[in-house]
Amino acid sequence: MSVLTIQSRVASGYVGNSAAVPCLQQFGLDCIAIDTVHLSNHPAHGSHRGRRVPAGDVADLLDGVAERGLLRTVDVVHSGYLGATDTGPVVLDTVDAVKRAAPMTPYCLDPVIGDNGTLYVEPDLVTFFRTKALPAADLVLPNLFEAECLLGRPLSGVDDAVAAARALQDKGPARVVVTGVETPSGLMTVGADGPEIWCVETPRVDVASSGAGDVFAALILGCLFGRESGFNTALEVACGFVFELLTTTKALGKPDIALVQSLHLVADFTSNFKAKSIL
Template identity: 40%
Template sequence: MKTVLSIQSHVAYGYVGNRAAVFPLQRLGCDVIAVNTVQFSNHTGYGSWKGDVFTPAHVEQVLEGVGERGALDSCDAVLSGYMGDAAMGTVILSAVARVKTARPDALYCCDPVMGDVGRGFFVRPGIPEFMRDHAVPAADVVTPNQFELEYLTGCPVTSLAEALAATAALRSRGPKLVMVTSLTRAEAPEGRIEMLVDGDEGAFLVGTPRLPLDPPPNGAGDAVAALFLAHYLKTRSAAAALEGAAAAINAVFQETRRAGTRELQLIAAQDLMAAPSVRFPVERVR
């Protein structure tokens, strides 16, 4: 069994951040040490919420207590997402360094949560720069969406060729694997949304149906990053992890559409998330 330290946001209602990542990781057989960077009533996509962003000192204390139990020394991976504050990044990278000191083969998977196509940036000032200049270079795996990939590389992404150029540029800065959690390109078949992974074994593309979800659910990127990491820890194959993550998130989206809700239906879709009945072909593109 693999152990993942997941440092992300937390909401009481709904599924984003750790609420969108922890259960998928657990359902796919990982033990999870969840450390929350914020506690909100609900995700910010609703326009209003209650709660607090935790201070870096608070999160550092929680991690210190976990470390005193010896738990950080057994982690196979660290997953980070929404930070809440740029100063939180230093605490997260310190935790990554501690885990890697005990386990040099442990992975750091950075989900560089900053913004999205159509919304722009939705994080506090300083976070995008920290992601670009510090978190991404320290990561083994990064899981940006299309907007975040463009920001991190300064490259436009409107075609597969541009996407591959951008993932190659990002990999040149340190990460071994770049997994783009959502890709829309002009030459793609209509009604399809794609994910792309680029690593040492090659680059691979997978497409799933673009479902009419209105409003689109928040937290999908958080869930996809967790699903990809869980499959990658199990298989050590980027292509296999991409296939598994695509099938699982499609099952979640299908259940979310049936429920008619903007919240990801992770619990209702849990069996299909773990053993999808529908899979999608993965195409080597480099």
């Protein structure tokens, strides 16, 4: 199987395609990786160099992939950090092209907007996600703040996250995963798969976690499409692996997620955190 993954890349650390591609490959998935930004490192480190890849260059790369007939081989399209609003239509044009050849090919949208109440993209990109990308998606994976931005209302707690998942389903995607929902004892991930709602709770790990969301998305895709796991199992594996990843990162005192030290766990990973059905 082949995944077309369109998101950022860093030279140092593991964010965007730098994180997603090695994870997806652990599931035996071939990757066609298109980068939307090239940075020296994640901006959370304080300083960075690099640039956004212009939308025209992203389109040119995708045209080159299409000219080789590779879009016809794509089994999943995934988009993450886009960098600028004008890259959005380029992505959706590609989704349309893939679906014209194979209408059942899923489009998985990670609407990278911000976190913890902080927006780190231009407001027009939020509008694009809300009005254009979300209706086109089959699976959407926002954190709680991103779900707030997509729905235009404040959210807090598990009940709000469940309601948000349902509201996002009403806008297009059959599957929704909302991450980063705070609970008294940790963090909850809420997943909606058609009429079913699943929750997985993990302890909080206080450590720098840039790239963990990209790993999480890749694990979800790897389980669903590489292993053909059930939705609840995919949630368990993704939540459990990210917990182990962050625990290892903290133990080693690394400034970036300890992906190299954790990647060997993916192949046979069994989560200690079980998904609970709440509907």
